[in-house]
Amino acid sequence: MTDTTQTTQSSDAGEHYVAPFDANVSFDELQDAPPPAKFKLSITGWVGAIVVGFWLIVAITGPFIAPFGENELPFPDDYSEYQTPRLGDATDPETGEERGFFAQVYNGALMGTDAEDRDILSRIMYGAGRTIGISFVATTIAYFLGVILGIGAAVAGPRVDMIVSRINDAFLSLPSIMLGLVMVAAFGSTIPVLIVCAGLIYTTVVYRLARGIGMDIMVMDYVEAAKVRGEGIWWIVTKEIWPNAAMPLISDFGLRLIYVILFISSLSFLGLGVQPPQADWGNMVKENLGALQYGESIIPVVAPAVAIATLTVGINLIVDDISAHAGGKLSKRM
Amino acid sequence: MYSMILKRLGIGAITVVAVSVIIFLGTKVLPGDAAQIRLGQSATPEAVAALRAELGLDLPIYQQYLQWFGNFITGNLGQSLSNPDVQITSLIADRYENTLIVSVLTAIIGVPISLALGVMAAMFPGSIYDRILTFTSVTLVAAPEFFTATLMVLIFVFALGIGNAVVVGSTEGKDLFQLIAHFALPIATLCFVIASQLIRMSRAAVLNVMSSPYIEMAILKGVPRKRIILRHALFNAIGPIVNVVALNLAYLVTGVIVIEIYFGYQGLASLIVQGVQTRDFVLIQGLGMIFCGTYVVLMLAADIAAIVSNPRLRHPK
Amino acid sequence: MSDDDIVFETKDLRIHAMRDDGSELPIVKGVDIQVKRGQVVALIGESGSGKTTISLSSLGYCKPGLVWGGGEANLLGHDVTKMDTEELRPFRGEKVAYLAQSAAATFNPSIRINEQVTEAPVLHGTKTQEEANKRANELYHALELPNPDSIGDRYPHQVSGGQLQRLMAAMALCGDPDLLVLDEPTTALDVTTQIEVLKAFKKVIKEEGAAAIYVTHDLAVVAQIADYIVVLYSGEIKEKGPVDVIVNNPQHPYTQRLMAAVRPTPSAGMGDGADGSHRREAPALEARAVDAGYGKGSDGKPLVQILRDVNVTIERGHTVGVIGESGCGKSTLARVMAGLLPPFGGQINLDGGELPGALTSRKRSELQKIQFVYQMADTALNPRQRIGDILGRPLEFYHNLRGEKKRERVQQLLELVELPKEFAARFPHELSGGQKQRVNLARSMAAEPEVMLCDEVTSALDSIVGANVIKLLKGLRKETGVSFVFISHDLSTVASFADEIVVLYAGRVAEKGPVDQVLAPPFHPYTRLLISSVPEMRVGWLEETMGSREALAGISRGVTITKVGCPFFDRCPVAIDGTCDKIDPPKRADPHGHGHVIECHREIDELMAETAYAQAQIDAADAAANAGGEA
Numbered sequence A: 001m002t003d004t005t006q007t008t009q010s011s012d013a014g015e016h017y018v019a020p021f022d023a024n025v026s027f028d029e030l031q032d033a034p035p036p037a038k039f040k041l042s043i044t045g046w047v048g049a050i051v052v053g054f055w056l057i058v059a060i061t062g063p064f065i066a067p068f069g070e071n072e073l074p075f076p077d078d079y080s081e082y083q084t085p086r087l088g089d090a091t092d093p094e095t096g097e098e099r100g101f102f103a104q105v106y107n108g109a110l111m112g113t114d115a116e117d118r119d120i121l122s123r124i125m126y127g128a129g130r131t132i133g134i135s136f137v138a139t140t141i142a143y144f145l146g147v148i149l150g151i152g153a154a155v156a157g158p159r160v161d162m163i164v165s166r167i168n169d170a171f172l173s174l175p176s177i178m179l180g181l182v183m184v185a186a187f188g189s190t191i192p193v194l195i196v197c198a199g200l201i202y203t204t205v206v207y208r209l210a211r212g213i214g215m216d217i218m219v220m221d222y223v224e225a226a227k228v229r230g231e232g233i234w235w236i237v238t239k240e241i242w243p244n245a246a247m248p249l250i251s252d253f254g255l256r257l258i259y260v261i262l263f264i265s266s267l268s269f270l271g272l273g274v275q276p277p278q279a280d281w282g283n284m285v286k287e288n289l290g291a292l293q294y295g296e297s298i299i300p301v302v303a304p305a306v307a308i309a310t311l312t313v314g315i316n317l318i319v320d321d322i323s324a325h326a327g328g329k330l331s332k333r334m
Numbered sequence B: 001m002y003s004m005i006l007k008r009l010g011i012g013a014i015t016v017v018a019v020s021v022i023i024f025l026g027t028k029v030l031p032g033d034a035a036q037i038r039l040g041q042s043a044t045p046e047a048v049a050a051l052r053a054e055l056g057l058d059l060p061i062y063q064q065y066l067q068w069f070g071n072f073i074t075g076n077l078g079q080s081l082s083n084p085d086v087q088i089t090s091l092i093a094d095r096y097e098n099t100l101i102v103s104v105l106t107a108i109i110g111v112p113i114s115l116a117l118g119v120m121a122a123m124f125p126g127s128i129y130d131r132i133l134t135f136t137s138v139t140l141v142a143a144p145e146f147f148t149a150t151l152m153v154l155i156f157v158f159a160l161g162i163g164n165a166v167v168v169g170s171t172e173g174k175d176l177f178q179l180i181a182h183f184a185l186p187i188a189t190l191c192f193v194i195a196s197q198l199i200r201m202s203r204a205a206v207l208n209v210m211s212s213p214y215i216e217m218a219i220l221k222g223v224p225r226k227r228i229i230l231r232h233a234l235f236n237a238i239g240p241i242v243n244v245v246a247l248n249l250a251y252l253v254t255g256v257i258v259i260e261i262y263f264g265y266q267g268l269a270s271l272i273v274q275g276v277q278t279r280d281f282v283l284i285q286g287l288g289m290i291f292c293g294t295y296v297v298l299m300l301a302a303d304i305a306a307i308v309s310n311p312r313l314r315h316p317k
Numbered sequence C: 001m002s003d004d005d006i007v008f009e010t011k012d013l014r015i016h017a018m019r020d021d022g023s024e025l026p027i028v029k030g031v032d033i034q035v036k037r038g039q040v041v042a043l044i045g046e047s048g049s050g051k052t053t054i055s056l057s058s059l060g061y062c063k064p065g066l067v068w069g070g071g072e073a074n075l076l077g078h079d080v081t082k083m084d085t086e087e088l089r090p091f092r093g094e095k096v097a098y099l100a101q102s103a104a105a106t107f108n109p110s111i112r113i114n115e116q117v118t119e120a121p122v123l124h125g126t127k128t129q130e131e132a133n134k135r136a137n138e139l140y141h142a143l144e145l146p147n148p149d150s151i152g153d154r155y156p157h158q159v160s161g162g163q164l165q166r167l168m169a170a171m172a173l174c175g176d177p178d179l180l181v182l183d184e185p186t187t188a189l190d191v192t193t194q195i196e197v198l199k200a201f202k203k204v205i206k207e208e209g210a211a212a213i214y215v216t217h218d219l220a221v222v223a224q225i226a227d228y229i230v231v232l233y234s235g236e237i238k239e240k241g242p243v244d245v246i247v248n249n250p251q252h253p254y255t256q257r258l259m260a261a262v263r264p265t266p267s268a269g270m271g272d273g274a275d276g277s278h279r280r281e282a283p284a285l286e287a288r289a290v291d292a293g294y295g296k297g298s299d300g301k302p303l304v305q306i307l308r309d310v311n312v313t314i315e316r317g318h319t320v321g322v323i324g325e326s327g328c329g330k331s332t333l334a335r336v337m338a339g340l341l342p343p344f345g346g347q348i349n350l351d352g353g354e355l356p357g358a359l360t361s362r363k364r365s366e367l368q369k370i371q372f373v374y375q376m377a378d379t380a381l382n383p384r385q386r387i388g389d390i391l392g393r394p395l396e397f398y399h400n401l402r403g404e405k406k407r408e409r410v411q412q413l414l415e416l417v418e419l420p421k422e423f424a425a426r427f428p429h430e431l432s433g434g435q436k437q438r439v440n441l442a443r444s445m446a447a448e449p450e451v452m453l454c455d456e457v458t459s460a461l462d463s464i465v466g467a468n469v470i471k472l473l474k475g476l477r478k479e480t481g482v483s484f485v486f487i488s489h490d491l492s493t494v495a496s497f498a499d500e501i502v503v504l505y506a507g508r509v510a511e512k513g514p515v516d517q518v519l520a521p522p523f524h525p526y527t528r529l530l531i532s533s534v535p536e537m538r539v540g541w542l543e544e545t546m547g548s549r550e551a552l553a554g555i556s557r558g559v560t561i562t563k564v565g566c567p568f569f570d571r572c573p574v575a576i577d578g579t580c581d582k583i584d585p586p587k588r589a590d591p592h593g594h595g596h597v598i599e600c601h602r603e604i605d606e607l608m609a610e611t612a613y614a615q616a617q618i619d620a621a622d623a624a625a626n627a628g629g630e631a
């Protein structure tokens, strides 16, 4: 250092050094924590967002832009099963001319046909809305009930909490698929039953999450401060707890949605969910399983399986970014 | 510590009872009763009443429950509704083997490998190895079982030409390796399914411990990395890891059902599906209790393992 | 002194923090320090000054998120900033050892203490396990740990905090390092425990002849232990020099401010002169014979009783300081007054009328008169509300102010706590710790209360910031005439702010009265222990204190709550066996004091004599020390 050092004396115990200073500069309190970073999607997060966006568009517009009807047969005269896009073995239905792969394009059956000669692409497009729609509504129901009960239990005090939580624990200790099976056996496999059933089953999970978050906030001093001020329960819930609980709850929605999609698809795959002839990605796999098992064609199984996987994985990639942003707290709570 | 374990066991027992109540009532509130279903719509009211009396269905509901629960504990699951001559117990006895073999083999093969992979990923966070593993597990964790199964079939059966997309043949007289070969694809699929969860969560558990001040202290004492992981971190991660394992084994309960249908071998899953389709409530009750009971026992085991691995509880003040 | 004596030295050391967006933020901005053999160098500064970061550089360690930004850090002539982990291993734990702030978090919970203490030398191959065990055992004895021969077989959770702190010293010293790095090793301890640990540290550092870097924010502690002081602010050295130069003749304005913020030693005459002259009929708030505790027992009494027969009176416009170690029931008392914990015996009076015990049965006007101020502004302010809304709510709730009027009042409040008006639009996380605490106070002021209950409001703040908050509180008291209940574990802060002091010990009032009376003889034995435990800003204080009688009588013992008798019995140097532990002590009024009461079996005269005796002991110790110094 070359600039003017005010004092430098050497003694036995060591030198005395005083840094140059400006008498007018005040020494403010030092900020110890940097401001929280803004949330940004990573590359994988963007991939996920694009995939999910794609499926959302398909879900909404699918029935209108699908080349064929859900149960329409693109090749009414051709009785051979599993029209798979292969070069050189499809014929133009009108002229009888060999068109190869282009025959399929001409007809619009890009992915070929399934065990019952229906167009796979169209069924996937119809199924998108159904799979996503059912899961979304069910998850929303689960959130609605779970959040009300969970925050309610956190606020209502130990006795109510104890009772509700015990009951909830009992339901949580049943594998969700077993609960689903019992409910479907009782009320039949209609779409409303499926929605209510998935909604109720996942209410238990959301309840536990919401209660945990609610409890964490309840012990904060600012909630106690509101109580000491004399605030009523309504103020405490809406002004003190909810604004702080909303973010973590909303960012968990995606994760819950994944589980509901997997649950509905698994039920459908077992033949107990969405019933044929209505298309659903899960039951499409089931219907065409034979094609794969006997080596006849792979597309009828692969296409719907890939559809579900890309959707759920896409959501998960976004969720992963969110939980990384929240410091991994979300994944710990699961 | 022992009192805590006893308390957990007590809670476990209560949970089993609560679960049995849910299952019993769940199948009771359903429209139609066993006598009617068994005799069909054309049966006379007298005949139905007679059978009701014989089955004890005219008793108050709590007595029916006690009777049913008592029977369940003594191993009597009642008769099938759709096929009155068949004991549920014998139905299950015929089928449980395959399901058990697949689950146990998956647990034996899948759990140690996944844990080792997860811990290794935590040892080198941010390395290429860690990133590949994390990315694969993030992907597979969200994919449905039948997607993973399809992937397996595509790779092994179609691309490599090994094995068969359906599991056929009997397991009679096969030794361990032949059994593994027999169920190669279902086991491989389930291993992938649980591995993706296990790797992610065990990695997180170890990393969580790795960020604690006592690990920083070990680093500052010049303790080699290997010893930090094996002596300092792993010990404290046991509790959370056991929890993860139990959760995933419980998850196997679901996976096993889907995979069995996918690969088309005969096990408990097809029995359940059949029960639901024929609305055979007695069958559903019995199987429900078995699956849920297993689930509860696994969770309990995790709880107890977590207690035992906690030094504060093992060595009280 | 030759250069060989330099154990550790930094040259223009720079360390940067990595931001999320990849940019680098300088944390340490070119620091030169030198540590010579046998020397204790103190790094002092407030949080954010970079003191811990600099001290860790001697181990070649950067906390996650930090990177080396340039310069050198030479340990025994090797630049540790240029080494990788493998190259550093022979140094860490062997040449340089680290003592962290919290021993409880630093010991691995699942490994026995002895293995952790001996781990470093055994791993580095400098000692066999037997040699290391022997060395550890010597250290346990030297550090005056209880049961030194068996303590190593225990697990960390089985020993107390003060003991763990000393065990950590054993862990650091077991490998006979050339340099010790102590990072705020006594900050988390109670004053009475702090002395003991300090003494042990000082003794071993001297005996081992090791060099040390001592990181702290507490100048009084530094004066006891350091030879050389480095004052840091925002990653830069502001001043450095031998300890007596810095303490007695600070040159840099920042050092001067730090020194000014050091709380004076508590003594008679520093209170705000409460002599009973402005006493009025009804006190503002009164706790009468209060019994309180937590949990629900079978007989209607709480499972754990904390407060036993507590009587406290807060006169209008007065400030009552409540003092005691942790676990003595200070916060419990505040919670009972606030209505958060209904007492199961006794009553709380407000303005002469009885107040319902439970919060929910109190009227809004009663709630408005008593306001509670939390210790941690971080958790006391809702992170999702703007400052304007936080301050506006009590105005709306108690005084029905809305719209423009409310906004004006919010601005007045901000002005009152010396914050800019624009802060009304900010969220709490946009404020610094001291600013948040001001908002926290302003929220309570908004209610226009009669009594403010302040629970350790300055404990979490740095000394300068804390001193400013106290200054602000004094101003508020003058302007508004509000009464305060000021709870703190720090006697100096209480003494400089309160009119009266209540000394709590294990849920009972040991002594109370005007500040001047409580801080002057006769003392309750516990009060004297507290007073003598507060570190003084002068060299040699530690030795004196340890020479006096309290030190021998159980400073290290923790607070135990008893059902009958005097809870201080097991730590009291003048306890009367068979009386003190069996019968509740009588309340003795000091004939000279204005409402000065001591609860003790000893007569006032006896306590007077006791104090004189202790003073003589101190003088003797002083004389001995001087004689030793001259010889």
Ligand code: SF4
Pocket (backbone or CB within 6 Å): C524, C525, C526, C566, C567, C568, C569, C570, C572, C573, C574, C575, C576, C580, C585, C599, C600, C601, C602
């Ligand atoms: S009552 Fe007895 S034990 Fe308590 S402080 Fe007085 S002399 Fe000591």
